[in-house]
Amino acid sequence: MIEIRNVSKSYNKGQIKAVDDLSLQVQPGEIFGFLGPNGAGKTTTIKMIVGLLEPDRGSIVVNGYDIRKDPIKVRKSIGFVPDNPSVYERLTGIEYLNFLGDMYDVPRAVRTKRAKELLELFELTGDVGNLIQSYSHGMRQKLVLIGALLHAPDVFVLDEPMVGLDPRSAHNLKEIMSRHCQEGKTVFFSTHILDVAERLCDRIGIIRRGKLIACGTMDQLRHMANNKETLENVFLELTEQ
Amino acid sequence: MKTWRLVVLHINLNFGLSVLRHHWKTKDKKLLGQAGITAVVLLTAATFGGMYYAFLNMTYNALSALGHGQAVLTMGVVTSSLFVVLAGLALVVSVFYFADDLEFLVSLPLWPHQVLAGKFATVLVNAYLIAAPFAIPTLVLFCIREGMGPSYWLTSALVFLFIPILPLTIASVGVLFIMSVTNIGRHKDALRVVGLSLLLMLALGFNYLFSSAAAGMENIQSILRDSEGLVRIVGRAYPPAVWATRALNPVTLSSGVLYAVLFAVVSTAGFGLMMVAAHYLFYKGLIAGKEVSPGRRLRWDELDFRFSEASPIRAIARREIRILVRTPIFMFNSVAMLVILPLISVFTMFMPGSDTLRALIQSGVARQTIMLGAAGFIAIMGMFAPSPASAISREGKLFWISKMIPVTAADQLKGKLVYSFALTALAIPILYLYSLLVFSWSALEFVAIILLGMAGSAPVIISNLLIDLFRPYLTWDDPQKAIKQNFNVVAGMLAGSAILFVLYKAFEGALEMGLGFWPAWTVAGALAVLLALLMYAYMVKVSDSLYRRIPV
Numbered sequence: 057m058i059e060i061r062n063v064s065k066s067y068n069k070g071q072i073k074a075v076d077d078l079s080l081q082v083q084p085g086e087i088f089g090f091l092g093p094n095g096a097g098k099t100t101t102i103k104m105i106v107g108l109l110e111p112d113r114g115s116i117v118v119n120g121y122d123i124r125k126d127p128i129k130v131r132k133s134i135g136f137v138p139d140n141p142s143v144y145e146r147l148t149g150i151e152y153l154n155f156l157g158d159m160y161d162v163p164r165a166v167r168t169k170r171a172k173e174l175l176e177l178f179e180l181t182g183d184v185g186n187l188i189q190s191y192s193h194g195m196r197q198k199l200v201l202i203g204a205l206l207h208a209p210d211v212f213v214l215d216e217p218m219v220g221l222d223p224r225s226a227h228n229l230k231e232i233m234s235r236h237c238q239e240g241k242t243v244f245f246s247t248h249i250l251d252v253a254e255r256l257c258d259r260i261g262i263i264r265r266g267k268l269i270a271c272g273t274m275d276q277l278r279h280m281a282n283n284k285e286t287l288e289n290v291f292l293e294l295t296e297q
Numbered sequence: 298m299k300t301w302r303l304v305v306l307h308i309n310l311n312f313g314l315s316v317l318r319h320h321w322k323t324k325d326k327k328l329l330g331q332a333g334i335t336a337v338v339l340l341t342a343a344t345f346g347g348m349y350y351a352f353l354n355m356t357y358n359a360l361s362a363l364g365h366g367q368a369v370l371t372m373g374v375v376t377s378s379l380f381v382v383l384a385g386l387a388l389v390v391s392v393f394y395f396a397d398d399l400e401f402l403v404s405l406p407l408w409p410h411q412v413l414a415g416k417f418a419t420v421l422v423n424a425y426l427i428a429a430p431f432a433i434p435t436l437v438l439f440c441i442r443e444g445m446g447p448s449y450w451l452t453s454a455l456v457f458l459f460i461p462i463l464p465l466t467i468a469s470v471g472v473l474f475i476m477s478v479t480n481i482g483r484h485k486d487a488l489r490v491v492g493l494s495l496l497l498m499l500a501l502g503f504n505y506l507f508s509s510a511a512a513g514m515e516n517i518q519s520i521l522r523d524s525e526g527l528v529r530i531v532g533r534a535y536p537p538a539v540w541a542t543r544a545l546n547p548v549t550l551s552s553g554v555l556y557a558v559l560f561a562v563v564s565t566a567g568f569g570l571m572m573v574a575a576h577y578l579f580y581k582g583l584i585a586g587k588e589v590s591p592g593r594r595l596r597w598d599e600l601d602f603r604f605s606e607a608s609p610i611r612a613i614a615r616r617e618i619r620i621l622v623r624t625p626i627f628m629f630n631s632v633a634m635l636v637i638l639p640l641i642s643v644f645t646m647f648m649p650g651s652d653t654l655r656a657l658i659q660s661g662v663a664r665q666t667i668m669l670g671a672a673g674f675i676a677i678m679g680m681f682a683p684s685p686a687s688a689i690s691r692e693g694k695l696f697w698i699s700k701m702i703p704v705t706a707a708d709q710l711k712g713k714l715v716y717s718f719a720l721t722a723l724a725i726p727i728l729y730l731y732s733l734l735v736f737s738w739s740a741l742e743f744v745a746i747i748l749l750g751m752a753g754s755a756p757v758i759i760s761n762l763l764i765d766l767f768r769p770y771l772t773w774d775d776p777q778k779a780i781k782q783n784f785n786v787v788a789g790m791l792a793g794s795a796i797l798f799v800l801y802k803a804f805e806g807a808l809e810m811g812l813g814f815w816p817a818w819t820v821a822g823a824l825a826v827l828l829a830l831l832m833y834a835y836m837v838k839v840s841d842s843l844y845r846r847i848p849v
Binding site for chain 1: 323325592599600601605606607609611620695697700703704705848849
């Protein structure tokens with residue numbers, strides 16, 4: 057569960073409001089899609105949820121833990137995939153996964169079993185012994201995904217996760233997100249691929265200039281726009297206003 | 298024109314001129330911070346330059362009495378050139394081959410030498426900063442002591458402008474060659490560190506052999522009889538230093554102009570040669586260096602044996618060591634340089650003419666001082682080898698991982714401490730070699746040196762980590778900037794030196810109070826442990842709140 061209450065974040069001594077009094081709740085068993093134009097505040101919001109940035113105001117509770125009071129418990133609950141898969145290039149894939157396993161206290165037998173499954177699913181088994189430096193962008197993205205899932209997090213937060221993935225891997229990721237949700241866990245992700253959001257999400261939030269301008273199920277969003285045909289039409293109309 | 302635009306762009310990026318302009322426009326407080334940092338760096342350089350001036354002044358007094366005052370000019374040029382080569386090697390490798398923007402630059406419709414000219418400009422500006430604390434005191438001292446006129450100032454400005462060019466082009470050509478021939482197989486990074494280390498040893502060995510051979514070839518009287526004898530001896534390893542001396546202190550005006558032109562022309566020719574080398578070798582080393590050939594593909598069943606478990610602190614220490622060892626620029630700067638220089642100094646003690654020095658250091662009088670120096674060497678290794686003042690900075694854009702993992706900042710820093718101590722321990726085999734070959738320490742003496750050295754390194758390492766914790770530099774675009782162009786490293790050196798000075802004073806004070814050598818040794822060790830514990834407690838207390846404040 058993710059609970060964001062009246063969160064604001066600004067840069068340049070308050071001159072640029074990246075997130076402005078944002079409140080929303082994502083329930084267990086829910087896939088939440090976070091949409092918005094470039095620079096709307098999606099990544100800033102995600103970074104605050106996972107503890108990479110501190111909000112100026114408001115509070116964020118993840119899985120029942122306040123990010124300010126229990127940061128370690130929050131981080132243990134979260135699996136995070138950033139928009140840019142930057143990882144230690146001078147480690148091998150397996151060293152990176154072992155490192156994360158040690159950080160999240162995943163026992164050896166469990167991490168071996170989970171990693172093997174995920175590596176097989178994302179077709180990375182053969183390459184995992186090589187330096188990450190030799191990986192393509194998509195392979196790095198897959199490794200970050202596997203790393204984020206290694207400790208079976210209750211909350212899965214992803215920033216533009218489909219970028220760089222081949223169609224099969226993108227399909228597998230969508231399957232994982234659905235399965236995660238069926239297990240009663242929470243998925244929060246940002247995307248520019250409206251088609252994916254429309255088909256995958258239980259609810260969608262649209263952010264513009266730091267403010268949440270719309271939030272609800274696909275049907276609820278359709279009611280807010282004149283052109284209700286696709287999410288693309290709804291998105292364009294709402295973000296133009 | 299394109300080359301010039303590249304030069305301007307790189308100087309802008311290297312010194313963050315656009316960022317400064319932005320801070321100025323937005324009246325950002327960071328501007329004040331940057332001004333403060335610049336002031337501290339300039340002050341440190343000026344203090345260092347002042348110390349070198351005092352040393353040169355003494356040397357000048359001695360030499361001018363023999364009619365050889367101008368030899369200080371040759372010494373100044375040789376010293377600054379040698380430092381440009383030594384510091385330039387790592388700088389050149391990092392800027393030419395590991396900067397973030399290289400892939401973008403390679404894709405532009407430019408010749409390799411044009412791209413390299415832009416990169417060379419940033420290296421050159423940094424080389425002026427390296428040469429200045431040696432060259433400027435020399436030029437000023439000679440002017441004041443010899444009462445030189447305006448023409449001297451003009452010539453000295455010209456000489457200063459050309460001083461770093463030739464040594465830097467020599468370092469650059471060496472690096473271009475090494476990087477283009479080490480693209481062999483999967484272990485090219487390791488080969489590169491070895492190649493660069495050989496280049497460093499070659500530069501030092503060349504300098505040493507020439508100066509010692511020169512001293513052996515001619516007797517002191519014949520050197521002193523010739524008014525330029527000493528100049529030629531000092532400049533034998535590097536003849537352009539002799540030309541610079543003759544340009545600055547000419548017999549006739551025309552000969553001065555001639556040598557100034559010769560110095561400038563040879564430096565320019567060196568630059569031209571480097572451009573030609575760049576045209577053929579630069580992209581060969583660069584593009585092939587980016588190609589990472591994957592190893593053997595793993596089978597599914599093999600994975601069972603590849604997963605292991607460790608405590609978070611151990612895992613962090615292991616990650617740090619792996620990254621250091623596998624990043625050529627970190628490895629060369631942090632470890633290779635600090636192992637090579639002491640090893641070379643061991644061997645120089647067995648060169649012809651070193652018998653007197655060896656006898657002196659093995660005598661009882663110097664023995665205790667040398668033991669103290671050996672312990673100091675371990676502590677200094679703690680400051681430089683793993684460079685704890687850049688332990689967080691080196692993570693750069695990957696610091697998001699450290700902020701995300703569910704491990705307290707205190708535990709993460711403990712991992713970095715373990716790693717720092719592990720690398721500091723590299724000093725032990727070097728000292729053991731010294732003991733075997735030169736000092737013949739007893740087992741007790743050797744253990745005492747290690748204990749005091751490791752104890753002394755503890756407050757040095759923790760103070761350096763604290764400095765980086767308060768203000769890590771994460772936005773670097775080439776790895777050299779994280780370790781060498783990082784103010785935290787300068788501040789860490791100052792803090793580390795201050796701590797070692799306090800420990801030395803405690804040792805000296807204990808001796809003056811009538812305590813014997815070993816009790817004074819224990820006092821210094823106990824004070825080091827106490828300082829380390831206090832700093833450690835403070836670091837653990839503030840680490841979480843400081844980690845949270847670091848933006849990613």
